[in-house]
Amino acid sequence: MKIAVVGTGYVGLVTGTCLAETGNDVTCVDINVQKVEKMKAGELPIYEPGLEQLFHRNISQGRLHFTTDLASAIADAKIIFLALPTPPGGDGAADLSYVLGAAKDIAKIITDYKVIVTKSTVPVGTADKVRAVMAAETTIEYAVVSNPEFLREGVAVEDFMKPDRVVVGTTDERARKLMAELYGPYVRQGNPVIFMDERSSELTKYAANSFLATKISFMNEIANMCELVGADVDMVRRGIGADERIGKRFLFAGIGYGGSCFPKDVQALAKSAEENNYDFKILNSVMSVNEIQKKVLVEKVKKYYNGDIKGKHFALWGLAFKPETDDIREAPALYIIDELIAAGATVKAFDPEAMPNIKGVVGDKIAYGNNPYDTLENADALLILTEWSLFRTPDFDKLSSALKAKVVFDGRNLYDLEKMIDCGFYYNSIGRKVVG
């Protein structure tokens, strides 16, 4: 099937590449000339495990194309995906100008029936807005479909190729058939393509992310309780996760959720509730718990040094908002670096992928290591902010000898308490006993 994908950000590129992988002919459109030239030359502008191989294969086999010309991209396409940014506007509501702008441009060009799919996370009612914008420009028939993405950064290719479910919001029978045909190869193992109306589909995306964020904030509060009553959050997590109604996943306490989706989507759903005169109390708590949780690790550090960290030097392991990505959007590391520096401390950090991005934001306010161990020299303590696999089984002898003091603050609960006691560390993690 011929497909066009408008917008070659993270979602657009993963969607376009994975759709080409099952034999579709996909053209990705972007207004950024330089970016398009680079992609044509085989350069992938994002880091995502497994994507590069698929990207190159589909370009070389002639199924994946890039252009800045919207008209040629959509001319023969049956389905047009809109994978455009929906940043939070000044009031917290999603800014739809990119999506609606593209819909208008598309409406001016089309000459036959098209299925326009909103892939970006958009507020309830957006499909109707897209339809209205298009209706003002054309009399050609088209369907506007909501098809939210549930891709996790770091495993996005796997999530796309083998989704738990695909949600499609449409009441147009022709569009429904085309979408079922398109997603058929991805749900061979029997996972469902769930068809519903557009509004339910739009809300499903917000509800899924907000529910997951709620799980995390809930566990972060349980962790704080554990510290007060002398319980261990890891044990509580295992104890409740074994109940299938609760589930094992997404119960890890830490230093707050970040990334490009959770903070934005929880805020947008709260905003949308407010616009409907509904006070969504849980969401407001989820957000405020997350703000507080970002501060927990720095507070532990300050408390350890009796409130004064001026002149102290810290090693930081991990800067990305989570492992297997170079993404630092809303990463707790950004807040933590600012706080440490504002309090007069110095920092040397290492992250396997995210250092170029962090450099772009904090520049030379901090130093950067070439590997985890060379951040440790002269450091008063090590702070762990992202649970990269690389940090899970460090050489504890090297850690002991390189650090000035054997002090570790772990925002991701990577190590066994027993191990840290045996190695003689002071070890302060989240929702567990402080040892050493």
Ligand code: UDX
């Ligand atoms: C998320 C959703 O999972 C995905 O379905 C949606 O399409 C986009 O948003 P992503 O932002 O890539 O994906 O990351 P995810 O793995 O969900 O983690 C989000 C944040 O929650 C990270 O900051 C992570 O550290 C945090 N988290 C996750 C926890 O603190 N504890 C957990 O148990 C799980």
